[in-house]
Amino acid sequence: MKQTQPWEHQLPGYGWNLKKLQHWVEAKLEQRLSRTTLRTLLKQAGLSWKKSKKVLAKAKPEQRAEFVEHFQLYFEQLCQGKLRLIYLDEAHLHQDLALGYGWAVVGQADWVASCCAAVKNRLEWYGAYDFSQGQCLIWHQQGCDSETTVAFLHYLALKWPPDPNQLTCIIWDGAAWHSKAALVRQQAAKLGFSLIQLPAYSPDLNPIEGLWKWMREELTQHHCYKYLYQLERACFEFIERINRDPEALITRLWPKFDLDPVYENVLFSF
Numbered sequence: 001m002k003q004t005q006p007w008e009h010q011l012p013g014y015g016w017n018l019k020k021l022q023h024w025v026e027a028k029l030e031q032r033l034s035r036t037t038l039r040t041l042l043k044q045a046g047l048s049w050k051k052s053k054k055v056l057a058k059a060k061p062e063q064r065a066e067f068v069e070h071f072q073l074y075f076e077q078l079c080q081g082k083l084r085l086i087y088l089d090e091a092h093l094h095q096d097l098a099l100g101y102g103w104a105v106v107g108q109a110d111w112v113a114s115c116c117a118a119v120k121n122r123l124e125w126y127g128a129y130d131f132s133q134g135q136c137l138i139w140h141q142q143g144c145d146s147e148t149t150v151a152f153l154h155y156l157a158l159k160w161p162p163d164p165n166q167l168t169c170i171i172w173d174g175a176a177w178h179s180k181a182a183l184v185r186q187q188a189a190k191l192g193f194s195l196i197q198l199p200a201y202s203p204d205l206n207p208i209e210g211l212w213k214w215m216r217e218e219l220t221q222h223h224c225y226k227y228l229y230q231l232e233r234a235c236f237e238f239i240e241r242i243n244r245d246p247e248a249l250i251t252r253l254w255p256k257f258d259l260d261p262v263y264e265n266v267l268f269s270f
Contacts, residue, residue, distance in 0.1 A: 001047070015052070055263070056201035057270040063199035064267075068259055074169065074196075075257070078132055081166060086156075086193075087129040087255075088172040090144050091212040095121040095231050097224040098216055114224045121228050123235065126152040129208040129253055130160060134246025136211055136239050140232075146181040153188055162192030171196045173206065207253040214242075214252065 001016045009027075011020050018035045025033050033041075042048075077083035095117035104110035126149075127138045139155050141148050162168040170193045172178050178197070188195055203209050215238055225231040242249050 055266055055270070056203075057267070059201035059267055060199060061264045061267045064202055064205065064259060064264070067199050067202070067205060068256065071255070072257065077167075083132075084163065084166055084168045085131040086160070086168065086170050087131060087206055087208040088152075088156075088170055088178075089127055089206055089208045089212070090175075091125050091127065091215075093123045093125060093212075093215065093220060093231065093235065094119070095225050095228050096220075097222055098220045100217070100221040102222060112222050112224075115226050117224060117228075123228070123232055125212075125235070127208055127211055128156055128160070129211060131207070131250065131253070131255065134250040135160075135243050136208075136249065138235060138239055144175075144177060146177045146183050149177050149181070149184050150187045153184070153191055153193065157191040157193070164192070167194055168192055169194045169196050171198060171206065173198045173203070174200055205256055207255045210253045 001021075005014050006012060006016060006020045006024075007014065009024055011023060013020070018038050021038050022033060022035065025031060025038070074083060074085060078085055095115075096119075097112060097114055099112070102110060123140050124142070124144055125138045125140050126144070127136065129136050137156070137159055139152055141151060170188065172195070174197050178184060178195075185195065198205050215235060219231070219234050219238060225234070
């Protein structure tokens, strides 16, 4: 199980389960073991049934380590009032519900009603998280491209005007319509924003990803909005509510100051 995949034994798929193990044992040892027996043997071998975690194998550990090291300097300047850090990102929130775990009666299915909204019914949000002040804002138009990004930067400068006495830095990923677009870089400079690009394939280093997860947990998990404007209104109300407690917001969306050595070693192995 640790060293091979089912397909290497003429079994379907890329992950082991008890059914596949039963077939393997029967073919290899000519014995038919029950799932209970297999489960007991697996536990005795120090194994447990768990949900897998995705590793973005294209991420570069060296770049990630370099970014975290530089971030320590950014944070020192932030504490001295010389720097303002703003994280930016985009996300799609669908009108239909997202399923998740919840408490339900034993032996009964936990049915949740859906209004069967079309997949296209979604809001394409631009979001900003001011780590310095503990504030968030969201904005949307149709689609995500260079021109829309420039429009969002103008909106951001209107809502959170850069202070000429401190450096205002935007941290975001390397999407094509971000720092790779000359138009975006030029407009950002005119508006007084300095751009810092995250390492490739490192969403875990952008705390605003936690904002999108938070929104989905509170707004679309187990709930389907009948109309798209209702979802839009709920999103704005959510942002207004969390902005009332900047300390709690910063605590929830705290950036990484250290890398998990176990995860980084996994990256090195690819």
